[in-house]
Amino acid sequence: METSIVQKYNVPGPRYTSYPTVPYWDNGNFSEQIWKESAIRSFKESNAKEGISLYIHLPFCESMCTFCGCNKRITKRHETEIPYINAILKEWAMYRSLFKTRPLIKELHLGGGTPTFFSPENLKKLINGIFELAIAAPGYEFSFEGHPNNTTREHLQVLYNLGFRRVSFGVQDYDETVQKAINRIQPYSNVANVTLMAREIGYTSISHDLVFGLPFQTIETMVDTIEKTKALEPDRIAFYSYAHTPWMKGNGQRGYDENNLPKDEEKRRLYEIGKMILNKEGYHELGMDHFALKSDSLYQSYQQGSMHRNFMGYSSSKTQLMIGLGVSAISDSWYGFAQNEKNLEDYYMRIEDNELPVYRGHVLTAEDLIIRKHILNLMCNFETSWCNENEFLPDLLEIVLSLEEMKNDELIEFSKDHIKVTEKGKPYVRNICMAFDLRMRRKLPNTQLFSMVI
Known part of the structure; x- marks a missing residue:
């Protein structure tokens, strides 16, 4: 890649799992x-046609991984499991009381934290409790995140019996020096064991999460990690950019010096x-930072x-509706967002x-809904258009003009009503989305909120 292009576009920017992004939510118009x-x-509007998605945040970890920016609670006390599960089931019952018919759950994901911190028996209690008040939608997909060091055959079998067919294992990097720096010591043999067990049991989509840009990573160590990964043939690979945000409260990104991190190009x-x-x-x-084999459902949906x-x-x-359960979980109704309390107590x-x-949220305006659609198109399909009236924005001319330099740098191609990201431009899709982010452009922060784009 051209060094000058990398340096030009390596600026702080959102990852766009939502629009507006959380720092630009208008909490003044929000209430429970x-x-x-x-x-x-x-x-x-949507349950009967497509069902709903359910995200359950399980925050407990036995040790702190110093690369992690997620909401977590570090503890070795497993007696915390039952009170937390009871709280989630009570929260779910509150949502269930709002709906007149039984929810059809199309997607269910256990994230963390470390979901496999919880015993198989307690995970079974949690999922059975959820489905006392709901049913699985046709073509459902249930998934969870597993730690290679503590995911047992019993974890995999119990969740498989409950309908889970996709599992994601956090690998990050196989180099011992890198693992020591990020406090995530897990040998290749552990990852190989859980991957093979999942495949034997019958999981149809096994994913490995890798991170680039970690302290002490080199070309040689990255090649070694990728080679070891492909030897296990996961169906999906998430190859994330390390988000260095040591100023964020609660993360442990202070176990190494910034000079230890790979820079820019x-x-x-x-x-x-x-x-x-x-x-x-x-x-x-596929999209940003994701890879899949042709046999995987994510590749097929991309096609x-x-x-x-x-x-x-x-x-x-x-x-249309995604409900987040648990501490810090975020829900999305398409018309609005809501985030749960971030402090466990x-x-x-x-x-x-x-x-x-x-405790906070955002109600999307008509403008927000249009911009959200364009950003989703760019993030998922690398193109967007505004040939229909409901895709047009009054500020569109300003947005297109702001993209002129990216066009000159051959990162995008556009006609009067269409933008397409070029192969050269794919690494900069976050920058391209930022041109559409009117809330950020109108209210630039006084402090850095986001990790660097590259």
Whole structure:
């Protein structure tokens, strides 16, 4: 990649799992009651046709991974499992009371934290509790995140018996120096064991999460990690850029010096070399930072133009309503967003008071809905158009003019009503989306909110 282009566009920017992004939510127009009305409206419009998505945040981890920016609670006390599950089931019962018919769950994802911190028996209690008040929709997809060091055959079998067919294992990197820096020590043999067990049990989509840009990574260590990964032939690979945000409260990104991190074009080269090897092995790049074999449902949905992106990442199907359960979880009704309390004790207190534990959110305006559609198109399909009246914005001329430099740099091609991201421009899709992000352009922050784009 051209060094000058990398340096020009390597700026802080959102990952666009939503629009507007969380720092630009208008919390002044939000309340628990407004969120309930939005969720009810979305449920009535969509449940019978497509079902809903459910994200359950399980925050507990036994140790701190210093690369992680997720909401988590570090503890070795497993007696925390039952009280937390009871709180989630009570929160779900509150949502269920809003809906007149049984929810059809199309997608269910267990994220964290470390979902496999919980015992298989307690995960079974959680999922059975969810389905006392719901039923699985036709063509459902249930998935969970597993830690290679503590995911047992019993975890895999119990969740498989409950309908789970997709599992994602956090690998990050196989180099011992990198693992020590990020406090994530897990040998290749552990990853190989859980991958083979999942395949033997019958999981149809096994994903490995890798991260580039971690401290002490080099071309040699990245090639070694990719080679080891392809030897296990996961169906999907998420190849994420490390988001360095040490100023964010609660993350542990202080275990190494910034000088230990690959910089700009060096970091991007890690991705390009990894991508080259993966492409050679039959993995296809989908959206941003994701790869899949042709046999995987994510690749098939990409080919059909039905791939979706939300707070759970990329998905092979879309539902209008996504409910997030658990501390810090985010819900999306398409018309609005709501985030749960980020502090565990505050979350418990709200649940005990029989309140939905949402503490901030955003109601989307007509302009927000149009921009959201364009950003989703770019993130999922690398193109968008505004030939219809409901895709047009009054500020469109300003947006197109702001993209002129990217056009000159051959990152995009556009006609009067269409933009397409070029192959050269795919690494900069976040920059292209930022041109459409009118809320960010109108209200630039005084402090850095986001990680670097490259």
